Amino acid sequence: MKLTLKIWRQKNNSTPGKFESYQVQANEHMSFLEMLDVLNQDLIESGKDPVAFEHDCREGICGACGVVIDGQPHGLLKGTTTCQLHMRFFKDGDTVTIEPFRAQGFPVIKDLVVDRSSFDRIIQAGGFISVNTGQAQDGNAIPVEKEDSDASMDAAACIGCGACVAACPNASAMLFTSAKVSHLALLPQGEVENEKRVANMVKQMDLEGFGNCSNTYACEAECPKEISVENIARLNRLYFKSSLASE
Amino acid sequence: MSIKLDSKVPEGELSQKWMNYRSKMPLVAPNNKRRIEIIVVGTGLAGASAAATLGELGYKVKCFTFHDSPRRAHSIAAQGGINAAKNYQNDGDSVYRLFYDTIKGGDYRSREANVHRLAEVSTDIIDQCVAQGVPFAREYGGLLANRSFGGVQVSRTFYARGQTGQQLLLGAYQALSRQIASGAVQMYNRHEMHDLVVIDGKARGIIVRNLLTGKLERFAAHCVVLASGGYGNVYYLSTNAMGSNVSASWRAVKRGALMANPCYTQIHPTCIPVSGDYQSKLTLMSESLRNDGRVWVPKEMSDVEAIRNGSLRPEDLPEEKRDYYLERRYPAFGNLVPRDVASRAAKAACDEGKGVNKSGLAVFLDFADAIERYGKSEALKNGIKNPDKATITKLGEGVVEAKYGNLFEMYEKITGENPYKTPMMIYPAVHYTMGGLWVDYNLETNVSGLFALGECNFSDHGANRLGASALMQGLADGYFVIPYTIGTFLSKEIRTPAISTDHPAFASAENETRARLEKLINIKGKQTVEAFHRKLGLIMWEYCGMSRNAEGLKKAKKLLQDLRAEYWSDVLVPGEIDEFNPELDKAFRVADFMELGEMMVEDALNREESCGGHFREEYQTEDGEALRRDDEFTYVAAWEWNDNTDSILHKEPLVFENVELKTRSYK
Ligand SMILES: Cc1cc2nc3c(=O)[nH]c(=O)nc-3n(C[C@H](O)[C@H](O)[C@H](O)COP(=O)(O)OP(=O)(O)OC[C@H]3O[C@@H](n4cnc5c(N)ncnc54)[C@H](O)[C@@H]3O)c2cc1C
Ligand code: SF4
Ligand code: FES
Numbered sequence: 001m002k003l004t005l006k007i008w009r010q011k012n013n014s015t016p017g018k019f020e021s022y023q024v025q026a027n028e029h030m031s032f033l034e035m036l037d038v039l040n041q042d043l044i045e046s047g048k049d050p051v052a053f054e055h056d057c058r059e060g061i062c063g064a065c066g067v068v069i070d071g072q073p074h075g076l077l078k079g080t081t082t083c084q085l086h087m088r089f090f091k092d093g094d095t096v097t098i099e100p101f102r103a104q105g106f107p108v109i110k111d112l113v114v115d116r117s118s119f120d121r122i123i124q125a126g127g128f129i130s131v132n133t134g135q136a137q138d139g140n141a142i143p144v145e146k147e148d149s150d151a152s153m154d155a156a157a158c159i160g161c162g163a164c165v166a167a168c169p170n171a172s173a174m175l176f177t178s179a180k181v182s183h184l185a186l187l188p189q190g191e192v193e194n195e196k197r198v199a200n201m202v203k204q205m206d207l208e209g210f211g212n213c214s215n216t217y218a219c220e221a222e223c224p225k226e227i228s229v230e231n232i233a234r235l236n237r238l239y240f241k242s243s244l245a246s247e
Numbered sequence: 248m249s250i251k252l253d254s255k256v257p258e259g260e261l262s263q264k265w266m267n268y269r270s271k272m273p274l275v276a277p278n279n280k281r282r283i284e285i286i287v288v289g290t291g292l293a294g295a296s297a298a299a300t301l302g303e304l305g306y307k308v309k310c311f312t313f314h315d316s317p318r319r320a321h322s323i324a325a326q327g328g329i330n331a332a333k334n335y336q337n338d339g340d341s342v343y344r345l346f347y348d349t350i351k352g353g354d355y356r357s358r359e360a361n362v363h364r365l366a367e368v369s370t371d372i373i374d375q376c377v378a379q380g381v382p383f384a385r386e387y388g389g390l391l392a393n394r395s396f397g398g399v400q401v402s403r404t405f406y407a408r409g410q411t412g413q414q415l416l417l418g419a420y421q422a423l424s425r426q427i428a429s430g431a432v433q434m435y436n437r438h439e440m441h442d443l444v445v446i447d448g449k450a451r452g453i454i455v456r457n458l459l460t461g462k463l464e465r466f467a468a469h470c471v472v473l474a475s476g477g478y479g480n481v482y483y484l485s486t487n488a489m490g491s492n493v494s495a496s497w498r499a500v501k502r503g504a505l506m507a508n509p510c511y512t513q514i515h516p517t518c519i520p521v522s523g524d525y526q527s528k529l530t531l532m533s534e535s536l537r538n539d540g541r542v543w544v545p546k547e548m549s550d551v552e553a554i555r556n557g558s559l560r561p562e563d564l565p566e567e568k569r570d571y572y573l574e575r576r577y578p579a580f581g582n583l584v585p586r587d588v589a590s591r592a593a594k595a596a597c598d599e600g601k602g603v604n605k606s607g608l609a610v611f612l613d614f615a616d617a618i619e620r621y622g623k624s625e626a627l628k629n630g631i632k633n634p635d636k637a638t639i640t641k642l643g644e645g646v647v648e649a650k651y652g653n654l655f656e657m658y659e660k661i662t663g664e665n666p667y668k669t670p671m672m673i674y675p676a677v678h679y680t681m682g683g684l685w686v687d688y689n690l691e692t693n694v695s696g697l698f699a700l701g702e703c704n705f706s707d708h709g710a711n712r713l714g715a716s717a718l719m720q721g722l723a724d725g726y727f728v729i730p731y732t733i734g735t736f737l738s739k740e741i742r743t744p745a746i747s748t749d750h751p752a753f754a755s756a757e758n759e760t761r762a763r764l765e766k767l768i769n770i771k772g773k774q775t776v777e778a779f780h781r782k783l784g785l786i787m788w789e790y791c792g793m794s795r796n797a798e799g800l801k802k803a804k805k806l807l808q809d810l811r812a813e814y815w816s817d818v819l820v821p822g823e824i825d826e827f828n829p830e831l832d833k834a835f836r837v838a839d840f841m842e843l844g845e846m847m848v849e850d851a852l853n854r855e856e857s858c859g860g861h862f863r864e865e866y867q868t869e870d871g872e873a874l875r876r877d878d879e880f881t882y883v884a885a886w887e888w889n890d891n892t893d894s895i896l897h898k899e900p901l902v903f904e905n906v907e908l909k910t911r912s913y914k
Contacts, residue, residue: 027525029523037525038525041777041778045819050830052827056321057321060657061324061412061413063318064314086661109827115315117315124424124428128421128424129421130425131422132303133296133375133726136374136377137374139376139391143385146385149384149389153407156417160318183380183382190380
């Protein structure tokens with residue numbers, strides 16, 4: 001199949017970017033990123049600058065990949081990362097628009113690559129359980145209800161890709177932050193630090209320039225791991241409790 | 248150079264060695280720890296757990312990753328699980344049994360004492376991870392669940408759905424984040440190690456390239472810990488993440504570290520087959536699938552052809568016309584034979600012409616029986632009498648979905664086929680590298696003050712790794728071994744002041760690094776880095792892959808030397824050094840892969856026996872099983888790089904005091 005790609009090109013953060021058009025020959029078995037590989041090989045061989053994009057595992061788990069495809073973070077397919085999107089969902093002759101995740105908290109580095117280190121700093125603010133190596137008791141000492149553990153795992157499945165931020169009209173990082181808050185809050189081991197954790201993580205989220213959540217739920221719709229907005233409600237409840245406690 | 252390989256295995260009875268050694272090990276006092284600096288390269292399970300724990304202990308840690316975040320390390324992709332000798336299932340597991348299975352699984356080519364220590368600390372790992380909030384799978388009673396994996400007969404694998412690596416890594420990442428927040432660890436993302444700095448025979452620093460700016464930077468410390476992962480990507484196509492590479496280890500090799508058993512590579516039997524020549528990587532279907540999936544090819548060639556051309560659906564081929572070759576050849580372990588055995592059997596079936604896809608390189612992994620079996624037992628549980636076929640299938644699919652849903656979904660996303668209805672197609676692919684930097688019992692390389700952890704060392708898996716044991720080893724090394732053993736080196740360094748990056752060794756390493764990058768970028772040839780990497784991969788797969796022979800290996804050596812020469816005269820790297828330039832990052836890594844490839848071939852040629860993942864066609868039994876030659880080859884082959892001639896072999900004899908060397912049989 002022959003495609004026309006309209007790709008956001010931006011040399012670096014201090015240079016303005018613009019869309020450029022390219023033609024590429026793909027086939028239906030390729031992944032979306034393999035299609036970009038083909039384009040890049042052509043560009044390099046003809047002496048041009050290849051399109052920078054981030055990727056690593058190419059199996060939907062590392063969270064490195066992620067671009068906006070025809071207006072949707074990670075493309076049209078539900079519950080799928082960019083790297084897992086295959087070309088059989090496109091047709092010969094299609095024009096595809098590809099741009100980076102856009103948010104104040106994610107400055108562009110080059111082309112489709114953005115800086116998501118703000119997510120690391122949100123985790124550093126409290127997204128952990130304070131236990132040193134060697135301090136643990138036997139793994140079966142505290143039984144955890146299967147339902148809680150499953151719900152915790154649902155939240156823990158977040159891959160830190162940032163699609164939720166890109167999807168949100170306010171560029172809020174609430175889904176990401178709440179997924180970590182929930183993962184830990186639902187386990188007896190994590191519960192102890194709930195209030196401090198939520199207060200510190202939300203504070204950091206605001207400092208990083210992410211917007212407020214206005215319940216549009218665009219994040220859940222675009223999240224490749226289908227992280228639920230119920231986590232946001234849980235964060236809000238915990239946040240409320242922690243603000244009462246601090247008064 | 249004459250190098251004496253001292254494994255430093257402590258005296259005493261096997262099960263007491265680690266305990267005794269640990270109790271008598273020299274310590275570094277807290278006030279001294281605060282002044283001592285440690286560099287950790289890598290934030291996978293091994294690196295993140297080490298950096299976090301060393302930070303907790305009070306050392307000043309600098310940690311590096313080429314990724315944009317520590318959480319992206321390749322460990323994140325591990326699916327199936329992590330072993331531990333907890334014996335929660337009361338099925339006869341013990342530290343000894345885990346030790347024995349790992350030694351046997353490794354085909355008697357690993358060090359007894361290291362493996363025993365691994366089995367000992369395995370139980371602490373689970374406790375630690377639970378305390379960190381790793382949401383392991385649980386039973387209805389709230390206790391931890393287990394599953395079984397290939398090559399063993401107990402159920403000792405802990406898991407978090409199909410995302411065990413992700414959850415363990417997030418646990419370690421969060422522990423690391425806590426230390427970053429406290430200031431104990433300074434984290435350098437998007438910083439790639441380009442050289443090791445050795446001063447007076449001791450590892451004292453690294454040269455890194457800041458991948459955002461392209462600038463070279465110097466970092467000094469009292470010692471250096473590498474946890475930079477495996478080198479499976481030397482084959483181009485593998486299940487490893489695209490960025491996984493050998494360069495950190497290889498730069499150490501160029502500074503005198505030895506590479507042990509580089510030819511031991513693990514080819515994983517259950518991966519999605521190659522679909523075309525644009526393919527960039529291969530996807531693993533977790534080994535846990537072999538718990539329930541049955542592997543087969545048709546008995547008759549006419550059926551193979553009908554399936555290939557689409558006129559026959561595999562699910563319609565009657566039972567008696569299928570060859571469940573693993574169950575036939577290995578009745579005791581059946582579909583759960585170790586990886587190397589399963590991979591070679593798949594290759595044998597395809598070599599006979601029985602491959603079931605167009606390229607002839609695929610076999611079936613079939614869940615129809617499991618779906619029926621689970622369906623019937625669910626019906627029974629739910630009190631449904633005489634259920635019809637549709638009900639059974641529906642219930643059975645539900646159970647299979649609960650166990651493997653995400654893997655089935657991944658399969659369907661990639662292939663467009665529904666594995667609940669039609670058998671999966673699978674084929675072996677490069678997955679893991681047992682070889683790696685030579686280390687002693689302290690995990691220290693032959694370069695003083697240079698340690699290696701996780702997949703980048705060679706230590707625990709011998710010639711073949713059992714499933715769910717890499718995660719165990721990475722975390723054992725990082726949480727429970729290095730925090731102690733690093734003291735054997737650092738306790739002698741408490742009077743050493745902070746190392747200065749002004750030392751001439753830093754200047755010369757930096758200059759060499761710059762010269763290498765300039766050379767690469769100025770070649771301005773005609774072929775892309777990718778094109779070269781693919782060629783390299785094809786040579787390695789063809790001659791140093793699932794089976795090897797002397798003639799092929801000799802040919803490969805020549806081909807690799809020619810390819811390397813061609814690379815350095817015809818590679819085309821766009822852009823500049825001093826900027827964000829992913830193509831240059833790759834060019835640097837592929838250059839090192841090429842040299843490594845040559846060393847792997849030399850090692851494979853030297854090892855005139857078949858063991859684990861290393862199968863030499865000249866050495867096999869009449870029925871095609873691997874033939875080990877214990878009299879001559881019960882040693883670790885540690886190789887020293889030599890710029891001008893072949894690599895130099897150093898041997899560490901392997902002594903088995905507790906286990907009797909047997910022919911591995913899974914029949
Ligand atoms: C698809 C897949 C599934 C797997 N499933 C399982 C499983 O179920 N159970 C199991 O036990 N094992 C499994 N494994 C194997 C296991 O995941 C790996 O062996 C293990 O995670 C390796 O961990 P590591 O910490 O040694 O290295 P990695 O996780 O590879 O980390 C390497 C780190 O080093 C950094 N690095 C590398 N080079 C440099 C450099 N030059 N400069 C700076 N930083 C550098 C990287 O950025 C990264 O942070 C699986 C492997 C694959 C590929
Ligand atoms: S919540 Fe979903 S979209 Fe947001 S970072 Fe996590 S996985 Fe990505
Ligand atoms: S490349 Fe890892 S999630 Fe897409």
